[in-house]
Protein backbone atom coordinates (compact mmCIF):
# COMPACT_ATOMS: atom_id res chain seq x y z
CA UNK A 187 0.00 0.00 0.00
CA UNK A 188 1.40 3.37 -0.97
CA UNK A 189 1.67 5.62 1.98
CA UNK A 190 -1.10 8.23 1.86
CA UNK A 191 1.24 11.08 2.89
CA UNK A 192 3.77 10.44 0.07
CA UNK A 193 1.05 9.97 -2.55
CA UNK A 194 -0.75 13.15 -1.55
CA UNK A 195 2.40 15.28 -1.60
CA UNK A 196 3.37 14.07 -5.09
CA UNK A 197 -0.18 14.53 -6.38
CA UNK A 198 -0.38 17.97 -4.89
CA UNK A 199 2.82 19.08 -6.70
CA UNK A 200 1.50 17.78 -10.04
CA UNK A 201 -1.87 19.40 -9.40
CA UNK A 202 -0.18 22.68 -8.56
CA UNK A 203 1.80 22.64 -11.81
CA UNK A 204 -1.39 21.90 -13.78
CA UNK A 205 -3.25 24.71 -12.04
CA UNK A 206 -0.54 27.17 -12.97
CA UNK A 207 -0.05 26.02 -16.57
CA UNK A 208 -3.68 25.43 -17.54
CA UNK A 209 -4.88 29.06 -17.67
CA UNK A 210 -1.74 29.99 -19.60
CA UNK A 211 -2.37 27.25 -22.15
CA UNK A 212 -6.01 28.33 -22.44
CA UNK A 213 -4.98 31.91 -23.19
CA UNK A 214 -2.56 30.76 -25.87
CA UNK A 215 -4.97 28.38 -27.60
CA UNK A 216 -8.28 30.16 -27.37
CA UNK A 217 -9.32 32.82 -29.93
CA UNK A 218 -11.68 35.34 -28.40
CA UNK A 219 -15.14 34.92 -29.87
CA UNK A 220 -17.68 37.70 -29.96
CA UNK A 221 -21.09 36.96 -28.68
CA UNK A 222 -22.85 37.60 -31.95
CA UNK A 223 -22.26 38.35 -35.63
CA UNK A 224 -23.03 42.04 -35.46
CA UNK A 225 -20.26 42.53 -32.96
CA UNK A 226 -17.83 40.87 -35.33
CA UNK A 227 -18.92 43.11 -38.20
CA UNK A 228 -18.70 46.15 -35.99
CA UNK A 229 -15.18 45.27 -34.96
CA UNK A 230 -14.20 45.05 -38.64
CA UNK A 231 -15.95 48.21 -39.73
CA UNK A 232 -14.84 50.51 -36.96
CA UNK A 233 -11.30 51.55 -36.26
CA UNK A 234 -10.19 51.39 -32.62
CA UNK A 235 -10.38 55.13 -32.34
CA UNK A 236 -13.06 57.16 -34.03
CA UNK A 237 -11.19 59.07 -36.72
CA UNK A 238 -12.67 61.24 -39.43
CA UNK A 239 -10.60 61.01 -42.58
CA UNK A 240 -10.49 64.07 -44.74
CA UNK A 241 -9.59 63.68 -48.41
CA UNK A 242 -6.08 64.85 -47.64
CA UNK A 243 -5.52 62.51 -44.71
CA UNK A 244 -7.11 59.60 -46.58
CA UNK A 245 -4.71 60.18 -49.42
CA UNK A 246 -1.80 59.73 -47.08
CA UNK A 247 -2.91 56.33 -45.87
CA UNK A 248 -0.73 53.40 -46.74
CA UNK A 249 -1.67 49.93 -45.63
CA UNK A 250 1.04 47.32 -45.26
CA UNK A 251 -0.10 43.74 -45.53
CA UNK A 252 1.47 40.34 -46.05
CA UNK A 253 1.36 40.67 -49.83
CA UNK A 254 2.58 44.23 -50.26
CA UNK A 255 1.79 47.86 -49.64
CA UNK A 256 -1.41 49.56 -50.79
CA UNK A 257 -0.97 53.27 -51.33
CA UNK A 258 -4.02 55.41 -52.07
CA UNK A 259 -3.20 57.98 -54.70
CA UNK A 260 -4.58 61.49 -54.18
CA UNK A 261 -5.46 61.68 -57.88
CA UNK A 262 -7.79 58.68 -57.57
CA UNK A 263 -9.78 60.49 -54.88
CA UNK A 264 -10.30 63.71 -56.78
CA UNK A 265 -13.74 64.26 -58.33
CA UNK A 266 -13.35 64.95 -62.06
CA UNK A 267 -14.25 68.50 -63.06
CA UNK A 268 -17.36 68.79 -65.19
CA UNK A 269 -16.80 71.23 -68.05
CA UNK A 270 -20.01 72.91 -69.18
CA UNK A 271 -20.65 74.72 -72.45
CA UNK A 272 -23.77 76.74 -73.21
CA UNK A 273 -24.58 77.57 -76.83
CA UNK A 274 -26.73 80.70 -76.93
CA UNK A 275 -28.36 82.05 -80.08
CA UNK A 276 -29.48 85.68 -80.07
CA UNK A 277 -31.80 87.74 -82.28
CA UNK A 278 -33.90 84.90 -83.71
CA UNK A 279 -35.94 83.38 -84.98
CA UNK A 280 -34.82 83.64 -88.60
CA UNK A 281 -34.76 81.47 -91.73
CA UNK A 282 -31.61 79.91 -90.21
CA UNK A 283 -33.43 78.71 -87.07
CA UNK A 284 -34.63 75.50 -88.73
CA UNK A 285 -31.13 74.54 -89.84
CA UNK A 286 -29.71 75.35 -86.41
CA UNK A 287 -32.37 73.16 -84.80
CA UNK A 288 -31.70 70.33 -87.27
CA UNK A 289 -27.96 70.39 -86.44
CA UNK A 290 -28.63 70.48 -82.69
CA UNK A 291 -30.97 67.50 -83.09
CA UNK A 292 -28.38 65.62 -85.10
CA UNK A 293 -25.89 65.91 -82.24
CA UNK A 294 -28.50 65.43 -79.51
CA UNK A 295 -27.56 68.81 -78.08
CA UNK A 296 -29.82 71.38 -76.37
CA UNK A 297 -29.18 75.11 -76.58
CA UNK A 298 -30.68 78.42 -75.49
CA UNK A 299 -32.40 80.93 -77.79
CA UNK A 300 -32.74 84.57 -76.70
CA UNK A 301 -35.45 85.76 -79.04
CA UNK A 302 -37.08 88.97 -80.23
CA UNK A 303 -40.65 89.46 -81.45
CA UNK A 304 -40.86 88.35 -85.08
CA UNK A 305 -44.10 88.13 -86.96
CA UNK A 306 -45.26 85.67 -89.63
CA UNK A 307 -46.45 82.09 -89.68
CA UNK A 308 -42.96 80.69 -90.36
CA UNK A 309 -41.51 82.44 -87.34
CA UNK A 310 -44.38 81.31 -85.15
CA UNK A 311 -43.56 77.71 -86.10
CA UNK A 312 -39.88 78.35 -85.29
CA UNK A 313 -40.66 79.61 -81.76
CA UNK A 314 -42.76 76.51 -81.27
CA UNK A 315 -40.04 74.21 -82.60
CA UNK A 316 -37.50 75.72 -80.19
CA UNK A 317 -39.77 74.94 -77.23
CA UNK A 318 -41.13 71.60 -78.47
CA UNK A 319 -37.65 70.26 -79.15
CA UNK A 320 -36.55 70.88 -75.58
CA UNK A 321 -34.40 74.00 -75.96
CA UNK A 322 -34.54 76.89 -73.53
CA UNK A 323 -36.19 80.07 -74.72
CA UNK A 324 -35.25 83.42 -73.21
CA UNK A 325 -36.06 87.07 -73.82
CA UNK A 326 -33.90 89.54 -75.75
CA UNK A 327 -36.28 92.53 -76.03
CA UNK A 328 -39.22 92.78 -78.38
CA UNK A 329 -37.64 95.16 -80.92
CA UNK A 330 -33.86 95.07 -80.31
CA UNK A 331 -33.90 98.80 -81.08
CA UNK A 332 -31.50 100.17 -78.48
CA UNK A 333 -32.92 103.68 -78.24
CA UNK A 334 -36.38 102.24 -77.54
CA UNK A 335 -35.43 99.40 -75.19
CA UNK A 336 -33.12 101.58 -73.09
CA UNK A 337 -35.07 104.84 -73.34
CA UNK A 338 -36.18 104.75 -69.70
CA UNK A 339 -36.95 102.35 -66.87
CA UNK A 340 -40.60 102.32 -67.88
CA UNK A 341 -39.72 101.64 -71.52
CA UNK A 342 -37.40 98.80 -70.50
CA UNK A 343 -40.08 97.13 -68.36
CA UNK A 344 -42.77 97.59 -71.02
CA UNK A 345 -40.50 96.09 -73.68
CA UNK A 346 -39.67 93.09 -71.47
CA UNK A 347 -43.37 92.43 -70.82
CA UNK A 348 -44.27 92.77 -74.51
CA UNK A 349 -41.52 90.33 -75.44
CA UNK A 350 -42.61 87.90 -72.74
CA UNK A 351 -46.35 88.03 -73.55
CA UNK A 352 -45.71 87.46 -77.25
CA UNK A 353 -43.64 84.30 -76.71
CA UNK A 354 -46.03 83.02 -74.06
CA UNK A 355 -49.00 83.43 -76.37
CA UNK A 356 -47.29 81.51 -79.18
CA UNK A 357 -45.54 78.74 -77.27
CA UNK A 358 -47.54 78.36 -74.06
CA UNK A 359 -44.26 78.83 -72.19
CA UNK A 360 -43.64 82.08 -70.33
CA UNK A 361 -39.93 82.90 -70.61
CA UNK A 362 -38.29 84.77 -67.74
CA UNK A 363 -34.51 84.74 -68.33
CA UNK A 364 -33.06 87.71 -70.17
CA UNK A 365 -30.12 88.72 -72.31
CA UNK A 366 -29.52 92.44 -72.69
CA UNK A 367 -29.32 93.53 -76.32
CA UNK A 368 -25.65 94.50 -76.60
CA UNK A 369 -24.86 92.84 -73.25
CA UNK A 370 -25.37 94.08 -69.70
CA UNK A 371 -22.43 96.50 -69.90
CA UNK A 372 -23.29 97.97 -73.29
CA UNK A 373 -22.49 101.56 -74.16
CA UNK A 374 -25.47 102.00 -76.47
CA UNK A 375 -27.88 102.56 -73.59
CA UNK A 376 -28.74 106.15 -72.84
CA UNK A 377 -28.99 105.35 -69.13
CA UNK A 378 -26.39 103.48 -67.11
CA UNK A 379 -27.27 99.80 -67.51
CA UNK A 380 -27.04 99.29 -63.74
CA UNK A 381 -30.52 100.86 -63.62
CA UNK A 382 -31.91 98.02 -65.72
CA UNK A 383 -29.84 95.36 -63.95
CA UNK A 384 -31.41 96.55 -60.68
CA UNK A 385 -34.90 96.15 -62.12
CA UNK A 386 -34.14 92.55 -63.09
CA UNK A 387 -32.50 91.78 -59.76
CA UNK A 388 -35.39 93.25 -57.79
CA UNK A 389 -37.77 91.01 -59.71
CA UNK A 390 -35.67 87.87 -59.43
CA UNK A 391 -35.07 87.73 -63.19
CA UNK A 392 -31.78 86.03 -64.10
CA UNK A 393 -29.80 87.52 -66.97
CA UNK A 394 -26.86 86.05 -68.87
CA UNK A 395 -23.92 87.64 -70.64
CA UNK A 396 -21.23 85.47 -72.28
CA UNK A 397 -17.54 84.65 -71.90
CA UNK A 398 -16.87 83.34 -75.44
CA UNK A 399 -18.16 84.31 -78.85
CA UNK A 400 -17.89 83.15 -82.42
CA UNK A 401 -17.45 86.71 -83.63
CA UNK A 402 -20.42 86.74 -85.99
CA UNK A 403 -21.75 90.10 -84.79
CA UNK A 404 -19.52 92.13 -87.07
CA UNK A 405 -20.80 93.43 -90.40
CA UNK A 406 -18.16 91.65 -92.48
CA UNK A 407 -19.14 88.00 -92.71
CA UNK A 408 -16.38 85.73 -91.42
CA UNK A 409 -15.76 82.21 -92.66
CA UNK A 410 -17.10 79.19 -90.81
CA UNK A 411 -13.51 78.15 -90.12
CA UNK A 412 -12.72 81.47 -88.49
CA UNK A 413 -15.90 81.42 -86.40
CA UNK A 414 -15.09 77.90 -85.20
CA UNK A 415 -11.57 78.95 -84.21
CA UNK A 416 -12.90 82.00 -82.38
CA UNK A 417 -15.39 79.90 -80.42
CA UNK A 418 -12.94 77.17 -79.43
CA UNK A 419 -10.08 79.57 -78.66
CA UNK A 420 -12.53 81.49 -76.47
CA UNK A 421 -13.02 78.35 -74.38
CA UNK A 422 -9.32 77.93 -73.55
CA UNK A 423 -8.73 77.70 -69.81
CA UNK A 424 -12.45 77.86 -68.94
CA UNK A 425 -14.43 75.10 -67.28
CA UNK A 426 -17.73 76.89 -67.91
CA UNK A 427 -18.34 78.71 -71.16
CA UNK A 428 -21.33 80.58 -72.49
CA UNK A 429 -20.87 81.13 -76.20
CA UNK A 430 -22.60 83.93 -78.06
CA UNK A 431 -23.88 83.11 -81.56
CA UNK A 432 -26.46 84.85 -83.73
CA UNK A 433 -29.58 83.49 -85.39
CA UNK A 434 -30.05 86.01 -88.19
CA UNK A 435 -30.72 85.60 -91.92
CA UNK A 436 -27.32 86.90 -93.03
CA UNK A 437 -25.32 84.81 -90.52
CA UNK A 438 -25.08 81.73 -92.72
CA UNK A 439 -21.49 80.94 -91.79
CA UNK A 440 -22.63 80.61 -88.18
CA UNK A 441 -24.83 77.71 -89.26
CA UNK A 442 -21.97 76.24 -91.29
CA UNK A 443 -19.63 76.48 -88.31
CA UNK A 444 -22.02 74.91 -85.81
CA UNK A 445 -21.14 71.21 -86.38
CA UNK A 446 -17.41 71.88 -85.99
CA UNK A 447 -18.03 74.00 -82.87
CA UNK A 448 -20.11 71.23 -81.27
CA UNK A 449 -17.53 68.56 -82.19
CA UNK A 450 -14.69 70.73 -80.90
CA UNK A 451 -16.45 71.28 -77.57
CA UNK A 452 -17.09 67.55 -77.16
CA UNK A 453 -13.45 66.76 -78.02
CA UNK A 454 -12.36 69.21 -75.34
CA UNK A 455 -14.49 67.39 -72.76
CA UNK A 456 -17.41 69.81 -72.49
CA UNK A 457 -20.94 68.76 -71.71
CA UNK A 458 -23.21 70.97 -73.83
CA UNK A 459 -26.22 72.16 -71.87
CA UNK A 460 -29.16 74.54 -72.19
CA UNK A 461 -29.67 77.14 -69.46
CA UNK A 462 -31.73 75.37 -66.79
CA UNK A 463 -34.67 77.60 -65.90
CA UNK A 464 -36.29 75.09 -63.54
CA UNK A 465 -33.34 75.30 -61.14
CA UNK A 466 -31.66 78.64 -62.01
CA UNK A 467 -28.78 78.12 -59.57
CA UNK A 468 -27.74 74.98 -61.48
CA UNK A 469 -26.52 77.19 -64.35
CA UNK A 470 -23.39 79.21 -63.61
CA UNK A 471 -23.63 82.99 -63.59
CA UNK A 472 -22.20 84.77 -66.62
CA UNK A 473 -22.14 88.49 -65.90
CA UNK A 474 -19.90 91.19 -67.29
CA UNK A 475 -18.25 93.12 -64.50
Ligand SMILES: [Zn+2]
Pocket residue numbers: 276277326330367368
Ligand atom coordinates in the same frame (compact mmCIF):
# COMPACT_ATOMS: atom_id res chain seq x y z
ZN1 LIG B 1 -28.93 90.80 -79.95
